Amino acid sequence: MQTILTFGLRHRWITLIFLLLVTALTAPGLEKLRVDTSFDSLISDSDPTKVTYEAVKREFGSDNTTIVYVRSDDLWTEERLLDLEEMHYALEDLSFVEKVESLFNVRSIQDRNGMIQSSTVLDGVPFDREGIEEAKARALYSPLVVGNFISEDGFATAINVSVTKDPADPDFDRHAYQAIEAAIAPHAGSFDEVFQVGPPRVNHEHMVNLFADLSLLVPMSLGLLIAIIVLFLRSGMATVFPVLTSTLGLSWAFGLMGYLGVPINILSAMVPSLVIVIGSTEDTHMLSGYLSGLGQDGETESRSERRRRAVLYMMRHLGLPLILTSVTTVLGFAANGFAEMELVRDFAIAASLAIATNAVVTLLVIPLMLSVLGPLRSRLHDPETGDGGGEGTGLRGPVGWTLVAVRHIGTYPKTVIGVTIVVMAVCATFAGQTKVSNDPISYFKQEHPLVADVNTLADTLSGMEIFYINLVSTAPDAFGQPENLRKLAAIKDYIVEDGRFDTALSIADHLSMVNREFHGGDPGMMVVPDTPDLVDQYLLFFQRADLESYVSADFRRVNMVVRHNIHESHALKQAVADLESRVNEIAGPDLTINIVGQNLMINNAAEDLIFAQVQSVGLLLVVIFIMMSLVYTSLTGGLLSLVPNVIPIAIVFGVMGLFDIPLNPGTATVAVIAIGIAIDDTIHLLSTYAQESRRTPDRALAIRRTLAHQAIPAVSTSIALMAGFLVLQGSTFAIIAQFGLLAAIAMIAALVADLIVTPVLMSFVRLVGLDEILMLQIDPKVIDNSPLFADMNRYQVRKAILLSEIVSFKAGDRLVQQGTVGRDMYLVLSGSVAVIKDGPGGGTELATFGQGEVLGEVGFVREQQRTANVDAVSDGEMLVFNAETVRRNMRLYPHIANKLNLNIARILGDRLADTSTRLTRADIS
Incomplete structure (x- = not known):
């Protein structure tokens, strides 16, 4: 290494x-x-609703919708409406735009003196004050328009731009944002407030702020880091x-x-x-x-x-x-x-x-x-x-x-x-x-302009977030039947009563509006028609383009568009879970329910x-x-x-x-x-x-x-x-x-x-590193010849050595003093030592110990006074085993401890046998 x-x-x-x-x-x-910075990277690959979402999107249109918000105190003037119209058509001309919805093509149905009038809110720009006031009245009268395309005070409007994303263009969102911005910019000065919100802008803001962060945070981190390290080092x-x-x-x-x-x-x-x-x-x-x-x-x-x-x-x-x-x-x-x-x-x-x-x-x-x-x-x-x-x-x-x-x-x-x-x-x-x-909106701080714009849209009209409630039946013309349309109306009633979502639109709302007008505009008659014949009759007031986002051509599938401004995933998940439970109750077993949307998959x-x-x-x-x-x-x-x-x-x-x-x-x-x-x-x-x-x-x-x-x-x-x-x-x-x-x-x-x-x-453990074990240099003779390491492999020997203390000594050093009390045992790694007993006539050398030999084993087992001195004969090293230290250190390695204790017992037994033999010989002599 x-x-x-x-x-x-x-x-x-x-x-x-x-x-x-x-x-x-x-x-x-x-x-x-x-x-x-695309939303695709925020969606789980294993989301079970992904396939259904793509199918619903293909049939009923994309929920990738950018909302252009326009507000002006003089919105209902010829000049402002001309600018608004030009903005609408400029957005329609963009190649990636699937559909544009605004006051110029959203349908209004109203009873006029016993005659049901079906027309767009603005069929072009009126050239007189009376025509403008009538158009404003139509906009504010329709429950399908208020909150979606016009604010309650009539001063703010929205242009909804549905976008088809080009999968081959990795920078699509940036290009779409810039194109939409270029389309509205020439007219922005005519209004008090104009901005766009939607996936393209969110992704654009992600990118712009990403580079802003890089340019700001990197120098700050580097400068601060250097200052701190220099301060300490x-x-x-x-x-x-x-x-x-x-x-x-x-x-x-x-x-x-x-x-x-x-x-x-x-x-x-x-x-x-x-x-x-x-x-x-x-x-x-x-x-x-x-x-x-x-x-x-x-x-x-x-x-x-x-x-x-x-x-x-x-x-x-x-x-x-x-x-x-x-x-x-x-x-x-x-x-x-x-x-x-x-x-x-x-x-x-x-x-x-x-x-x-x-x-x-x-x-x-x-x-x-x-x-x-x-x-x-x-x-x-x-x-x-x-x-x-x-x-x-x-x-x-x-x-x-x-x-x-x-x-x-x-x-x-x-x-x-x-x-x-x-x-x-x-x-x-x-x-x-x-x-x-x-x-994605919660990624930004609350004071960010995008967050402010999103909240402005939600407070004035409805939230920018969209998801679909998709109902499917196997029966022919299922949603041409009043009983199924009433289920859609009941779902809408729950959403309104619940209050967590802003708006919801379906074919039931369109038919209910016609029914109301057939009853003289009575709000109490804002309900679906009673018979299939009436349903068929009321459908004649709409063009296919008006309904293609809400019902399939064979009337077996319907789509409810829900808008909201919930940007906290936990709250949204709970709201959708409650909604799904209620929708299943209302729909019953004959209808298949799918609640899908890009926003939901992200959350x-x-x-x-x-x-x-x-x-x-x-x-x-x-x-x-x-x-x-x-x-x-x-x-x-x-x-x-x-x-x-x-x-x-x-x-x-x-x-x-x-x-x-x-x-x-x-x-x-x-x-x-x-x-x-x-x-x-x-x-x-x-x-x-x-x-x-x-x-x-x-x-x-x-x-x-x-x-x-x-x-x-x-x-x-x-x-x-x-x-x-x-x-x-x-x-x-x-x-x-x-x-x-x-x-x-x-x-x-x-x-x-x-x-x-x-x-x-x-403080409770003694660690031995693997690198220490591998790098420890030991004379093989120590392992092979020492009785202390009998039946132990080289790895165990090295570990036992590292759990003890290695002490170097010089020739002439006194290593153990006679008369002192200690519980240390010694193993000579190199060099040699002599055991010398002091007596009245001077010191008597009892034994000499060399490489691999053990001494002090009795004191290790039981605390007692040392009976002799131990002096170094030559330079070398010895291993010191302290009884208490070994006991604590070996708790983590019981297998090694058992072998070590067994070998110490053998050494004691051999020494005792040797002593007995010598005493027997002394008695005989």
Whole structure:
């Protein structure tokens, strides 16, 4: 592994050529990169209503409707109506327009002195005041026109433009928006207010604001990040690394996205900021490790040798954590790839590619740069307070103060665990109240002009959102029969009474209007006709174009068009569920009911977010558990790594439920991303703890040293991440701002968990890294010849050794003092020692022990005074097994503990037998 990690250090020119070559190869892909803000990416691939929706749309027309809103205090004047007419025909001339409906072609039926008059509200523009007033009266008289095409006060009107989308044009929505805007722009100045709302504008606003976010958020993230890292690391190199690594990594990632056909969407707008912020965490850890390496011996070395030694120190201590954190972060993003929604899947691919390429660039570039331009002294550590192994922190400033507070809190482990459990329980309670949302309008902040226009339309006329209630019968001419038409009327009555939807129109409304006029305009007769003959008669007042959106030619299928302004998925889902239940009751078993619409499919996908979130989080936690269990060769190690990463998830969902922040495509990614990022500090903490545990059997001291080593990168990266995510509050998209807020909360929660909860849990375990086991160099003779390791394989032997303490000694050192009390057992790894018993006549050498031999086994089993001294005969190393330490450490490895205890018993038995033999010989002699 070290060979790979130090490649940039050992092969500078090859590394530089490789970086330039990959950059050159991925650059052409940037030209192929496209932007996708279409509604199609918001719909689940497995939506069961999709096929039915397409069939209904083919028969009754598209629900992809743009509404042009026009308001003027002098709307009913010849000049304004001429402008309105020209606008109508200009929109009709657009090639992608399927149908235009306005006051100029919507039908009005009215009883005029006993004669039923059927005509459009405006059959051209009247040229006298009387004609205009009559047209206004017709518009305000018709219940089918008011609320749909004219406001109740008569000053606002709507032109409904149904659009047929060109699937071959990836930029259709932008082109449609611009074409509609060009058609209405010449006349906009004639009115007080003119705007369009509908899918083309929504998608256009998505794209415009996406690029606005990119131009604003990326520089802000980069500037803030650099400032924070420089503040904490106090090194000018900190300004270079994030810029260089993120620029290269992003260019590679976006180039690959271009080749793979993965588009940029509104979530992908976060990717540059995420890469800058997340990628910098490893930059910070590496620079911090390098600066720590400068603090080692070597003041007399040349500049290049000092840099090289510091880089090697950095990679030796950070190699495995760097690989693990990169993998887990990529997995955190990639786990979102299981979502049914294309928007989230594309974001998962984009973010995973970007983080992966950034990791490769970081591992190659930073060792190379530090070996050439790295600083030669560290300003982080206070030489007067040491490395944090004692009572001092060894750190200056805010990080030092933080570490003092953390250590103090850590002296109350029961309180820490108790508070953690309470917080988790409270958050879990509120998390259950979290709602889901996937409405495109809700993606924007409330103060956005589009949201204001949508609300203006809804307040004055009806909401812009449309869905269909489709009823199907197998009987011929089914909806020419009054009983079925009454069912449509009953559905309309429910919708009006319920009040959650704005308007609903069907063929029943058209026939009811004619029936009313045949009864002198009596409002009480606004009901469907009583007989099939009357139905046939009333239909004569309409042209086929008037009814084609509401009934099939054979009258077996009808379509009710419902408009609303509900932009909260949970509320819409509940309203539609209630509607569907009531419609089924009204329709009965003879009619098939389908409630469909693009807007409904988009909101239905919100429910998939919950499943995708649970699936992604669950998968990532399982992968991390397995990976960390393997790395630390213990299931407990795997569980330990999960705890500080589950805490931020619980807090995030608790905050969402408490403050009514919905689970949407933005916030749905927070949990897995938070895990992928938060595991970074956890891995570094556990890896450092495993290393420090090799230096001392005192777990408390190992934890203090671990915190001293990891405080600066943990605190600095967490604050940088928090600040970087808070930058997203500047986004024009509400879902991205919400993501930024929740991610920032998750980062602080993860920091608290890592610095307070994790050390408390670490105090109960002793971890051994797989890399330590594999890299431990042991003379095979020790394993083969030592009775302590009998019947143990080399892996188990290495693990047993790493769970103890290795002590080096020099010739002449006294290793054990006669008369002292201790429970240590010793195994000679190299060199030799002599057992010497003090007596009145001086010291008597009782025995000499060499490689693989054991001594002190009696004291290990039972505490007692040492009966002799142990002195080093030559330089060497020995393994120290403390009874209490071994007991605690081996709890996680009972199989090894059993073998070790059995071998100790055998050694004691052999020694006892040997002693008995010698005593017997002495008695005989």
